[in-house]
Amino acid sequence: MSDLPPETEFEYLYERYHANVPPLVSESELAPSATQSTKSNQSSESASKQYRRAERVPLAEPAESDFLDRLRQRASYSEPTTQRPITEQELATLLTYSYGEIRKTETNAARRPVASAGAYYPLELYPIILDSPDIDSGIYHYNPPAGELDRLQGGEFGDWLRDNWTWVTDDDAVTAAVVITARPGRAAERYDEMAYLFAAIECGAVVQNLQLVASELGIGSRPHNGLNYRALRQQLRLRNDEFLLSTVVFAGTAPGDSE
Numbered sequence: 001m002s003d004l005p006p007e008t009e010f011e012y013l014y015e016r017y018h019a020n021v022p023p024l025v026s027e028s029e030l031a032p033s034a035t036q037s038t039k040s041n042q043s044s045e046s047a048s049k050q051y052r053r054a055e056r057v058p059l060a061e062p063a064e065s066d067f068l069d070r071l072r073q074r075a076s077y078s079e080p081t082t083q084r085p086i087t088e089q090e091l092a093t094l095l096t097y098s099y100g101e102i103r104k105t106e107t108n109a110a111r112r113p114v115a116s117a118g119a120y121y122p123l124e125l126y127p128i129i130l131d132s133p134d135i136d137s138g139i140y141h142y143n144p145p146a147g148e149l150d151r152l153q154g155g156e157f158g159d160w161l162r163d164n165w166t167w168v169t170d171d172d173a174v175t176a177a178v179v180i181t182a183r184p185g186r187a188a189e190r191y192d193e194m195a196y197l198f199a200a201i202e203c204g205a206v207v208q209n210l211q212l213v214a215s216e217l218g219i220g221s222r223p224h225n226g227l228n229y230r231a232l233r234q235q236l237r238l239r240n241d242e243f244l245l246s247t248v249v250f251a252g253t254a255p256g257d258s259e
Helices: 013-019 034-040 066-073 088-099 158-164 185-191 194-217 229-236
Strands: 123-129 138-143 148-154 174-182 221-224 243-251
Touching: 013 243, 066 194, 088 123, 088 174, 088 194, 123 194, 158 174, 158 229, 174 194, 174 229, 185 194, 194 221, 194 243, 229 243
Parallel strands: none
Antiparallel strands: 123 138, 123 174, 138 148, 174 243, 221 243
16 A cells, blocks of 8 residues: 555654555545435534533623634635636735745744744645746646745646546536645654644644635635555655645635635
């Protein structure tokens, strides 16, 4: 199962996990069962943990603001989308406000828009551009300190993306995707095995940021974890200490936005 060299020595459990991740998460594995479909139609209250004998304390109405309104509108697109090229400024905005260096501390240390254990920032972002009026199609690496893209491979990757992302079809009209990987070893000396957990939590925050910013820009987005992990690792030429965690694809307009 592993795509790592057979002589690889594992220091951490998360390395063994990724060495044995199946090469493809198939549609049959991801398809909801009849029971799951029934549950999805039930109210969120019935899906939440209940303390039936505990005293209930009602909360006040939540505050309102433009940001909170955008948070309420965050949603993944689910219907077929129309083509919507992504501009250089839009991509810069997505990357900067999901994982870029947005401010400096009093000691001149760079900070990003997500919490990171020990400020190690173990994640790496790889934008894949399929349709843009400003950026050549290809696979890139995001360099937060420089605010730049490292161009890794040029060319058209639309067919490759549709072949290796479960449920991404021609109907989705994807114009870009961001692959998120982690190098937990950056923090493992301090946090040991917990470094992987912290990286996964950090990845979730980046996914949320990408979707919120996409919503603000009027871009449709959708997290995708049904992937051919082996194909992505090989195409991105990831090192043995770097692990694929998640992806977000961008297509069409955000749900609820006018065409």
